[in-house]
Amino acid sequence: MTKETAQATAPTLRLTDIRKSFGPVHALKSISLEINRGEVIGLIGENGAGKSTLLKILTGIYQPDAGKIEVNGKSVKFRGPRDSSAAGIGVVHQEQSLFTNLSVAENIAISSGTGHRTGTRFGFYNWGQLNRSAAETLNIIGSKLNPKTRVGDLSFVDRQMVEIARAIRVDAGKDGSPLVILDEPTSLLERGETEVLEREIRKLKAFGSVIFVSHRLDEIIRNCDRILVMRNGELVADRVTSTVTEDELFKLMVGHASHASKKSRTSIDSSATPVLEVSRLSLKGKYSDISIAAHAGRITAIVGTSGSGREELSRAIFGAEKFDSGSIALNGSKVRGWRIPKAVSKGVGYVPSERKVEGMVGGYSAAENIVLTHPGKAAVGPIVLPWKRNKIAQEWFTTLDVRPNDIALELDRFSGGNQQKVVMAKWLNDPNLRVLVLDHPLRGLDPGAAETVNEQIKKACDKGAAVILLADTLEEALEMGDEILVMRDGAVTGHYDMNVDNPSTLDLLERMV
Amino acid sequence: MMTTTSSSGTAASVTIDTGEILTPNSSAKRRNIFAGIGEPVALIGALVVLIAIFSALNPRFATLTNLQNVLNQASLPIIIGVGATLVILIGSIDLSVEGVMAASGVAFVLMSANSRGGQDMGIAAFIVPVVLGTVLGALNGLIYTLLKVPSFIVTLGMWFIGFGIATILYGTDAYPELTDDNLTNWAAKINLGLPNVFWLAAALVVVSALVIRFTRFGRAALAIGNNEDIARANGMPVRKHKVTIFIIAGALSGVAGILATMQMGGTSNHIGEGYLFLTLPAVVIGGTSLAGGKGGVLRTFLGVILLTVLNNGLVLAGVSPNYQSALSGAILVVAIVAAAWSQRGRLRIAK
Numbered sequence: 090m091t092k093e094t095a096q097a098t099a100p101t102l103r104l105t106d107i108r109k110s111f112g113p114v115h116a117l118k119s120i121s122l123e124i125n126r127g128e129v130i131g132l133i134g135e136n137g138a139g140k141s142t143l144l145k146i147l148t149g150i151y152q153p154d155a156g157k158i159e160v161n162g163k164s165v166k167f168r169g170p171r172d173s174s175a176a177g178i179g180v181v182h183q184e185q186s187l188f189t190n191l192s193v194a195e196n197i198a199i200s201s202g203t204g205h206r207t208g209t210r211f212g213f214y215n216w217g218q219l220n221r222s223a224a225e226t227l228n229i230i231g232s233k234l235n236p237k238t239r240v241g242d243l244s245f246v247d248r249q250m251v252e253i254a255r256a257i258r259v260d261a262g263k264d265g266s267p268l269v270i271l272d273e274p275t276s277l278l279e280r281g282e283t284e285v286l287e288r289e290i291r292k293l294k295a296f297g298s299v300i301f302v303s304h305r306l307d308e309i310i311r312n313c314d315r316i317l318v319m320r321n322g323e324l325v326a327d328r329v330t331s332t333v334t335e336d337e338l339f340k341l342m343v344g345h346a347s348h349a350s351k352k353s354r355t356s357i358d359s360s361a362t363p364v365l366e367v368s369r370l371s372l373k374g375k376y377s378d379i380s381i382a383a384h385a386g387r388i389t390a391i392v393g394t395s396g397s398g399r400e401e402l403s404r405a406i407f408g409a410e411k412f413d414s415g416s417i418a419l420n421g422s423k424v425r426g427w428r429i430p431k432a433v434s435k436g437v438g439y440v441p442s443e444r445k446v447e448g449m450v451g452g453y454s455a456a457e458n459i460v461l462t463h464p465g466k467a468a469v470g471p472i473v474l475p476w477k478r479n480k481i482a483q484e485w486f487t488t489l490d491v492r493p494n495d496i497a498l499e500l501d502r503f504s505g506g507n508q509q510k511v512v513m514a515k516w517l518n519d520p521n522l523r524v525l526v527l528d529h530p531l532r533g534l535d536p537g538a539a540e541t542v543n544e545q546i547k548k549a550c551d552k553g554a555a556v557i558l559l560a561d562t563l564e565e566a567l568e569m570g571d572e573i574l575v576m577r578d579g580a581v582t583g584h585y586d587m588n589v590d591n592p593s594t595l596d597l598l599e600r601m602v
Numbered sequence: 603m604m605t606t607t608s609s610s611g612t613a614a615s616v617t618i619d620t621g622e623i624l625t626p627n628s629s630a631k632r633r634n635i636f637a638g639i640g641e642p643v644a645l646i647g648a649l650v651v652l653i654a655i656f657s658a659l660n661p662r663f664a665t666l667t668n669l670q671n672v673l674n675q676a677s678l679p680i681i682i683g684v685g686a687t688l689v690i691l692i693g694s695i696d697l698s699v700e701g702v703m704a705a706s707g708v709a710f711v712l713m714s715a716n717s718r719g720g721q722d723m724g725i726a727a728f729i730v731p732v733v734l735g736t737v738l739g740a741l742n743g744l745i746y747t748l749l750k751v752p753s754f755i756v757t758l759g760m761w762f763i764g765f766g767i768a769t770i771l772y773g774t775d776a777y778p779e780l781t782d783d784n785l786t787n788w789a790a791k792i793n794l795g796l797p798n799v800f801w802l803a804a805a806l807v808v809v810s811a812l813v814i815r816f817t818r819f820g821r822a823a824l825a826i827g828n829n830e831d832i833a834r835a836n837g838m839p840v841r842k843h844k845v846t847i848f849i850i851a852g853a854l855s856g857v858a859g860i861l862a863t864m865q866m867g868g869t870s871n872h873i874g875e876g877y878l879f880l881t882l883p884a885v886v887i888g889g890t891s892l893a894g895g896k897g898g899v900l901r902t903f904l905g906v907i908l909l910t911v912l913n914n915g916l917v918l919a920g921v922s923p924n925y926q927s928a929l930s931g932a933i934l935v936v937a938i939v940a941a942a943w944s945q946r947g948r949l950r951i952a953k
Contacts, residue, residue, distance in 0.1 A: 170836060187832070188824070189828060191828070199821070199825060209818055212818045213818070214817065
């Protein structure tokens with residue numbers, strides 16, 4: 090399947106016929122691939138395509154049932170993460186895997202073997218050496234972080250630098266070049282931060298190779314030399330980047346072409362009262378004097394960098410945070426004592442960006458999550474009727490194509506995309522949904538799941554809800570929004586009605602920074 | 603709130619002036635300023651205030667004799683506290699302290715020269731109780747890690763198993779008193795100005811502080827307490843470290859049982875009573891987080907001293923024993939609220 094690259098030196102990584110099953114499920118069916126020194130490989134596939142299983146095999150967490158792994162020409166067997174890291178394979182995880190209570194230097198050294206260079210010998214720490222060694226590693230990737238800083242005090246993007254430093258740690262890959270796996274590193278980054286990471290990837294090319302896993306196809310195309318596509322546990326394509334387009338990649342991943350329909354823009358009936366009216370809302374140090382009129386059936390996309398105050402604003406609309414002055418009105422009547430329970434009872438829904446923390450009860454079944462806030466017909470007074478609940482949940486599962494199709498499964502055990510579908514269903518189950526606040530609803534979702542979620546957002550609009558959207562990317566905001574609000578340093582710096590205006594990403598960007 | 607974790611980089615310029623709502627950004631800044639020193643400074647401040655008040659109330663409070671007395675009383679909670687701190691650092695809890703102390707205390711007294719007669723087994727009288735504590739600690743750790751039972755439950759059970767062993771060993775005979783004065787006087791005996799038992803406790807604190815700071819084992823304990831899954835993914839022997847820590851805690855409880863018996867000059871199966879509920883609050887007041895990953899034995903040391911001074915001061919101030927218990931309980935709650943106050947902003951940020 091892999092294209093033979095005629096090169097004198099052995100490839101950094103060669104997999105031959107790797108197989109892995111979990112019970113009756115064939116997670117990986119005969120994967121063979123090669124990665125050469127200095128190459129940046131893009132690895133894409135829908136959730137459940139087998140990407141994570143493959144990565145777990147490369148990092149020693151799973152052992153393959155069959156097949157051969159060769160690193161720099163030598164056949165290896167990984168019995169655990171330490172073996173893989175000793176062979177020069179480092180990972181930057183999707184969910185950050187740093188110890189927030191320890192220093193930068195310790196985090197870089199922590200999985201390394203014992204030895205003088207790493208500053209640990211016979212089980213004892215030599216802090217001086219540990220810090221010097223960390224500084225040396227950080228220097229390679231051009232980071233100026235202080236090794237003694239506590240990781241918990243770092244920003245997200247700085248933590249990612251620490252993860253990269255750990256992945257390429259000096260003692261790793263003594264012979265041959267290191268292989269750094271970036272597992273959806275950008276899914277939680279803001280635009281400017283993504284650029285920092287992309288610069289980092291180019292630096293890594295100079296002395297090692299990279300496997301870059303991402304759901305954002307534009308990023309994959311921008312950064313990778315070669316793209317591997319996985320579907321149903323198989324490698325279905327291995328393409329040089331210059332020969333493919335985003336649409337082709339989508340088709341290869343999902344198995345069918347994208348049928349995302351362009352949203353038809355909804356115009357304002359100016360005589361109607363806005364569903365949600367935010368007037369002169371201010372929170373000291375965060376945002377000031379913000380006014381929004383959100384009409385039924387329209388999506389108001391708010392764009393801005395991470396310090397713009399848009400997140401705090403969106404949380405204030407849901408009653409999750411206080412505001413100092415100003416007011417919020419629903420259907421023309423001002424609300425008082427605005428807190429989450431009140432917001433929920435008035436038909437306001439909120440999909441948070443931190444899905445696992447705020448958006449769902451992971452230990453509950455998917456069905457219980459769906460009827461959590463608006464049980465609708467599933468409940469008679471305080472009593473929930475399980476059979477009715479299950480019926481409602483099953484309808485949502487079918488509508489949203491949630492996989493696996495098991496409403497009794499704990500929500501924790503679904504993939505991110507499917508969890509997000511359930512979180513959406515929870516709010517859509519409210520027949521009186523009036524305002525839906527979405528904070529990065531597509532974060533970490535594969536294109537297929539993202540499409541489903543976007544369709545549901547449009548459906549909510551059709552049913553008369555006003556949507557406030559904090560999009561991941563400007564492109565997403567431009568595609569989805571009927572109205573775009575640009576925020577910078579807590580103030581509105583731009584306002585576009587998409588029926589009239591046609592701003593470019595550059596226009597938005599100019600007003601953001 | 604959560605989202606701002608990803609934003610501290612760019613948001614810094616606008617978050618300097620935050621109103622009463624504490625954001626992760628500003629709390630991160632505060633943490634930077636006070637990192638590591640805030641709570642100990644507050645503790646020492648509280649200690650100074652207490653000492654000032656009690657000194658004013660009773661001139662006998664601020665004397666060398668009373669200092670020796672306080673340190674003598676504080677030593678056992680410190681020794682137990684070292685083990686408890688290690689256990690809490692990895693995010694677990696050990697409630698078996700009092701049961702283990704009882705078992706080892708009774709074993710010790712029966713193997714030493716005592717008023718019931720029997721044989722003086724010399725050094726074995728010290729070794730066997732410590733081994734007993736070690737075994738109970740190992741059982742704690744093994745049941746906890748292998749059978750995946752919460753440490754809270756396992757050690758609660760072990761508390762009563764230890765107490766049961768003590769009761770069986772104790773039997774129905776008269777209260778056994780140690781007959782060797784060298785043993786009964788050892789703990790409180792003054793050496794270089796301070797009681798023997800305090801030197802032992804202090805040495806233990808220093809050694810364990812060094813272990814936590816300078817060994818892979820100590821760092822791994824902190825890492826496990828912060829995030830067990832990540833620790834495992836980094837190839838750390840999580841189970842081994844956990845069992846080791848429970849063994850250390852069990853052994854220290856065993857030592858404490860011996861010392862308590864020596865201090866009392868004899869023992870019953872109730873010898874351990876009251877120690878757990880002095881030690882655990884002391885660990886928390888010291889600033890070791892019950893969630894794991896944060897804290898240390900030096901903080902526990904301060905916490906124990908604070909509580910011991912409090913109890914001692916109340917006695918000397920002539921507070922009726924009837925009120926003492928309720929009063930020290932109330933002060934404890936206030937102290938814990940105060941200790942947790944600096945973290946209240948952090949509670950809003952998810953891990």
